[in-house]
Amino acid sequence: MATIEKFSYDNGIVKNFAYATILWGVVGMLVGLIAAFQLIIPELSFGWAPTTFGRIRPLHTNAAIFAFVGNGIYMGVYYSLQRLLKTRMYSDLLSKIHFWGWQAIIVAAALTIPLGLMGAHEYAELEWPIDIAIALVWIVFGWNMFATILKRRETHLYVAIWFYIATWITVTVLHVGNNLELPVSLFKSYPVFAGVQDALIQWWYGHNAVAFFLTTPYLGLMYYFLPKAANRPVYSYKLSIIHFWALIFIYIWAGPHHLLYTSLPDWAQSLGTVFSVMLIAPSWGGMLNGLLTLRGAWDRVRQDPILKFMVVAITAYGMATFEGPMLSIKSVNAISHYTDWTIGHVHIGTLGWNGFLTFGILYWLLPRIFATKLYSIKLANIHFWIGTLGILFYAVPLYVAGWTQALMWKQFTPDGFLQYGNFLETVTQILPMYTLRALGGTLYFAGVIVMVYNIIKTVKTGNLIKNEETSAPARVDHAPAAGEHWHRGIEKRPMQML
Amino acid sequence: MVEVFPMLMVESNVPKIESVKPYTPLELSGRDIYIREGCLACHSQMIRPFRSETERYGEYSKSGEFIYDRPFLWGSKRTGPDLHRVGEKYPDSWHYNHMLDPESMSPGSIMPTYPWLITNDLNNRYVPAKIKALRTLGTPYPEGFEDEAVADLQAQAAVVAASLRKDGIEQEGLENKEIIALIAYLQRLGTDIKPDPQAEN
Numbered sequence: 001m002a003t004i005e006k007f008s009y010d011n012g013i014v015k016n017f018a019y020a021t022i023l024w025g026v027v028g029m030l031v032g033l034i035a036a037f038q039l040i041i042p043e044l045s046f047g048w049a050p051t052t053f054g055r056i057r058p059l060h061t062n063a064a065i066f067a068f069v070g071n072g073i074y075m076g077v078y079y080s081l082q083r084l085l086k087t088r089m090y091s092d093l094l095s096k097i098h099f100w101g102w103q104a105i106i107v108a109a110a111l112t113i114p115l116g117l118m119g120a121h122e123y124a125e126l127e128w129p130i131d132i133a134i135a136l137v138w139i140v141f142g143w144n145m146f147a148t149i150l151k152r153r154e155t156h157l158y159v160a161i162w163f164y165i166a167t168w169i170t171v172t173v174l175h176v177g178n179n180l181e182l183p184v185s186l187f188k189s190y191p192v193f194a195g196v197q198d199a200l201i202q203w204w205y206g207h208n209a210v211a212f213f214l215t216t217p218y219l220g221l222m223y224y225f226l227p228k229a230a231n232r233p234v235y236s237y238k239l240s241i242i243h244f245w246a247l248i249f250i251y252i253w254a255g256p257h258h259l260l261y262t263s264l265p266d267w268a269q270s271l272g273t274v275f276s277v278m279l280i281a282p283s284w285g286g287m288l289n290g291l292l293t294l295r296g297a298w299d300r301v302r303q304d305p306i307l308k309f310m311v312v313a314i315t316a317y318g319m320a321t322f323e324g325p326m327l328s329i330k331s332v333n334a335i336s337h338y339t340d341w342t343i344g345h346v347h348i349g350t351l352g353w354n355g356f357l358t359f360g361i362l363y364w365l366l367p368r369i370f371a372t373k374l375y376s377i378k379l380a381n382i383h384f385w386i387g388t389l390g391i392l393f394y395a396v397p398l399y400v401a402g403w404t405q406a407l408m409w410k411q412f413t414p415d416g417f418l419q420y421g422n423f424l425e426t427v428t429q430i431l432p433m434y435t436l437r438a439l440g441g442t443l444y445f446a447g448v449i450v451m452v453y454n455i456i457k458t459v460k461t462g463n464l465i466k467n468e469e470t471s472a473p474a475r476v477d478h479a480p481a482a483g484e485h486w487h488r489g490i491e492k493r494p495m496q497m498l
Numbered sequence: 499m500v501e502v503f504p505m506l507m508v509e510s511n512v513p514k515i516e517s518v519k520p521y522t523p524l525e526l527s528g529r530d531i532y533i534r535e536g537c538l539a540c541h542s543q544m545i546r547p548f549r550s551e552t553e554r555y556g557e558y559s560k561s562g563e564f565i566y567d568r569p570f571l572w573g574s575k576r577t578g579p580d581l582h583r584v585g586e587k588y589p590d591s592w593h594y595n596h597m598l599d600p601e602s603m604s605p606g607s608i609m610p611t612y613p614w615l616i617t618n619d620l621n622n623r624y625v626p627a628k629i630k631a632l633r634t635l636g637t638p639y640p641e642g643f644e645d646e647a648v649a650d651l652q653a654q655a656a657v658v659a660a661s662l663r664k665d666g667i668e669q670e671g672l673e674n675k676e677i678i679a680l681i682a683y684l685q686r687l688g689t690d691i692k693p694d695p696q697a698e699n
Binding site for chain 1 (some may be wrong): 502506511512526529530532535537539540542544546547548550551552553559560561562563564565566567568569570571572573574575576577579600604606607608609610611612613614624627628631632634635636637644658
């Protein structure tokens, strides 16, 4: 018999990351909202360099992806990892360095991008000193995570942790690969590869930033927080393992679908298309596993705003991952590329999948670590509905705008001339759609403000349990018993898993 | 990996075009301004091989045209038109006025104004270092070119400034402004493979 050991979970770090998620979420979405309004009122660029669209847009994407979702990942990982492994994080100091290091990087990004100190790789605009800082903080995160896995009390590594590990390994490779550059000065560098090679590297990175920063860690979070919130076991654990391996194997090849019909060699384009189309299987494996986890709990979805957020998040994930393979087919891409269809597609994923899953987790997790109840279920419901409306008002007009513009670009007169030879005509035509999109963004943002109010009120009624006392049996390693798969032995021995 | 490495190792994947030459120091400075201002958020530089695109923009883009593009600037969104063949399409003064106030050239345009490009002096401090760095990475600038780069830049800037003055644009210290570099870059874009009109005669 194993002895029962007493220890505590570190909730303080989870709270820090949760607050950072909310703060940067508000900032990132506000900047996005400004960008949306700049497209209909160009004067909002104020004729001032730091506030022009060309700098606001990368500020928005970096803030939303790396500040909002990034902190969301860490919040969820630090909460779930400790509980799944029945141990405290390996080092409180590393946790703190990770937290403050990441926030410092965000501040550095928020200062340098508006000053124009940036490169031209989308979602990797930051200049080389910040790239190095990101690598260092990321290593601290990995060190802390893997060391925690090593000292775990629970022998089995739950599927969520596999997703976290895949995220860490792949993002490391992507970040280094896409930022190989030669510095000229403190804030200027040139990438090692040029032209078409640089393009392939960038979109190998760009697509896998979506895959391994916005998708795999959030699937891990889904596999932990959805069963918790629904109080139901995962529908199929076997499916979760199968779609995990399929997903990480296929995703890494999909990048060239961002370069269809460009001067990238055809073989690379075709390879990208084939793997992108195949992606629907593992993606929908995850979506279905999520939705089917709610079997027998659908009555609660009607009452519980947390489950509502999660259901819409998973549905948005399903829609975005159906649309993605479709957009990777060359004939569809010929229409969609360069248009607002892409922007609509991305925001189904970010506002729906990442945003709503984050909100669901925040509503579930914060009352727990503050030992209290959510201040207002009603306000959470209001947030859910205006957020959902916001997504619709955001995405649908952009789909219409994308199709309209693509059709206008390609329209010839019977005599064989371009019907809309002046590009500007195809822009002014879709301005009403941009207005509706800005309205959608405003609704979504208003929902977030309601959440901030609700959470402030919730936190005030409770007290943070900074160190949550708990106990668990000490780990006993054993060899695989007769009849077990051979790899169970490896899974039970954490050293070898690393 | 299997996908990325052949692109980096197998030379035939990126055919070279003899007439494609490295950017001049002034064009390079203009290109870095293009990056600094995030122009690629709204403008692509990659014409796809469709009739609707070649009709609108010109010859479709070839991979050999980008071998000196560090970083590549193909972009992913056309809120404004593609710029790969914008070179020599408009006079220099059109670009000057357009950057100052896009609506003066395209009424109804939603492009922001860029007044600081007109007033800011171009910073030439890092030009030699940039030339050296790019040569290290493989751009065939001749040995020692970094020492002549600033003079080369100023000579080309004087030509652009003269063309602006010819069109009636008067401004003190015009040849030292950032706008000159940006115009030089934009006018170079996509022109390397244009057939020489005299060669046909």
